[in-house]
Amino acid sequence: MHLKIAGDNLLERAALRLNLVPLPIAHTHLLLILARAVIEGARAGVFEALAAAPLTAADVAARCALDKAATGRLLGALTATGYLDMRGTGDGARFSLTAMSRKWMLPESPRSLHDQILFTVYEDEWIGRMGDFLRTGREVSGGGHGGAARDAEFWRLYQRAMRAIAAGAAGEVGQRTFVPRGARAMLDIGGSHGLYSVAICRRHPALSATILDLPEAIAHAAPLLAAEGLGDRVTHLPGDVLATDLGTDRYDLVFLSNVVHHFDAATNRALFARIARALRPGGAVIVQELIRPETYERTGQMGALLDLFFALTSEAGTWSLSEIASWGHAAGLSPRKPMFLRTIPGSAQQGAVKRA
Numbered sequence: 028m029h030l031k032i033a034g035d036n037l038l039e040r041a042a043l044r045l046n047l048v049p050l051p052i053a054h055t056h057l058l059l060i061l062a063r064a065v066i067e068g069a070r071a072g073v074f075e076a077l078a079a080a081p082l083t084a085a086d087v088a089a090r091c092a093l094d095k096a097a098t099g100r101l102l103g104a105l106t107a108t109g110y111l112d113m114r115g116t117g118d119g120a121r122f123s124l125t126a127m128s129r130k131w132m133l134p135e136s137p138r139s140l141h142d143q144i145l146f147t148v149y150e151d152e153w154i155g156r157m158g159d160f161l162r163t164g165r166e167v168s169g170g171g172h173g174g175a176a177r178d179a180e181f182w183r184l185y186q187r188a189m190r191a192i193a194a195g196a197a198g199e200v201g202q203r204t205f206v207p208r209g210a211r212a213m214l215d216i217g218g219s220h221g222l223y224s225v226a227i228c229r230r231h232p233a234l235s236a237t238i239l240d241l242p243e244a245i246a247h248a249a250p251l252l253a254a255e256g257l258g259d260r261v262t263h264l265p266g267d268v269l270a271t272d273l274g275t276d277r278y279d280l281v282f283l284s285n286v287v288h289h290f291d292a293a294t295n296r297a298l299f300a301r302i303a304r305a306l307r308p309g310g311a312v313i314v315q316e317l318i319r320p321e322t323y324e325r326t327g328q329m330g331a332l333l334d335l336f337f338a339l340t341s342e343a344g345t346w347s348l349s350e351i352a353s354w355g356h357a358a359g360l361s362p363r364k365p366m367f368l369r370t371i372p373g374s375a376q377q378g379a380v381k382r383a
């Protein structure tokens with residue numbers, strides 16, 4: 028899958044084929060405008076205003092406390108990009124949500140990306156500093172995305188954004204994650220909202236999970252986990268994994284989704300040694316991450332763009348499958364065959380097992 032500029036008619040398609048279209052303008056000027064239109068529409072509540080019935084631009088402006096003429100322009104741009112439908116002309120034109128907006132943009136939709144889209148305002152700060160990253164090679168988000176220095180709104184949106192993305196993959200993760208036979212205790216490191224633990228525990232009724240995450244994260248992830256209704260079977264444990272005792276022979280499954288990109292290689296190797304000790308014989312550690320591609324041709328455009336984004340915003344950026352497998356190997360574990368997720372392009376699970 029990739030983002031593509033497509034011609035609307037034969038002439039435009041021919042112009043694209045003949046390299047007559049200035050594609051870099053589309054990739055920069057137009058994509059920035061589109062991104063901001065969607066973000067600001069979501070921030071202003073434009074999609075929610077249109078949830079119940081079609082409205083004119085003046086109605087939307089009044090409900091969202093926006094300027095009428097400016098709102099007309101925003102609605103026009105969103106209509107031309109497939110977010111809205113428009114019936115009628117001039118001031119009487121009425122706008123309504125398309126099926127795409129109803130599914131992804133409304134906060135109450137089960138597949139809502141609303142919180143992830145609001146979180147892109149923070150991501151935009153980081154993306155704007157790509158030049159600094161290129162010069163220094165250092166991530167720009169301030170270490171652990173700014174950690175405790177970030178305000179409560181950042182942590183609230185961060186946890187909700189992660190949940191919005193996980194909602195699309197949790198079904199697959201619950202179904203396909205390797206769980207050792209007879210497993211009872213799972214540790215989900217950096218598990219945040221808990222959606223992956225919940226999906227895995229629902230699939231394996233004898234399993235209970237502890238989600239270890241930073242206190243700032245748990246403050247906002249707790250209500251998200253409570254809403255899943257698994258009660259005592261999936262609980263939060265506040266703490267820094269680098270400073271928390273993981274114990275000995277305590278867990279059958281240790282799961283880390285989108286966490287190891289926060290740590291450098293030496294930290295991950297040391298963490299894996301502690302995880303290996305914490306696993307019971309026959310237990311498994313599963314790392315789920317966006318994978319650093321061996322060749323950029325095979326990963327596709329989305330994987331390559333996300334690879335750049337992770338490097339820009341996290342301590343270590345993405346890791347390759349062989350690097351992740353090497354930490355398990357060094358800790359005396361037996362690496363498993365990797366499994367690519369169908370629901371998150373470029374993401375895979377790399378597991379390792381402690382011999383029984």
Ligand SMILES: C[S@@+](CC[C@H](N)C(=O)[O-])C[C@H]1O[C@@H](n2cnc3c(N)ncnc32)[C@H](O)[C@@H]1O
Nearest residue numbers: 189193217218219240241244267268269284285
């Ligand atoms: C990118 S999010 C991933 C959340 C979730 N596992 C998922 O895949 O949707 C990374 C999570 O790791 C947590 N985290 C980062 N550093 C940590 C540390 N040192 N100890 C515990 N949790 C940490 C963050 O608070 C955040 O919730």
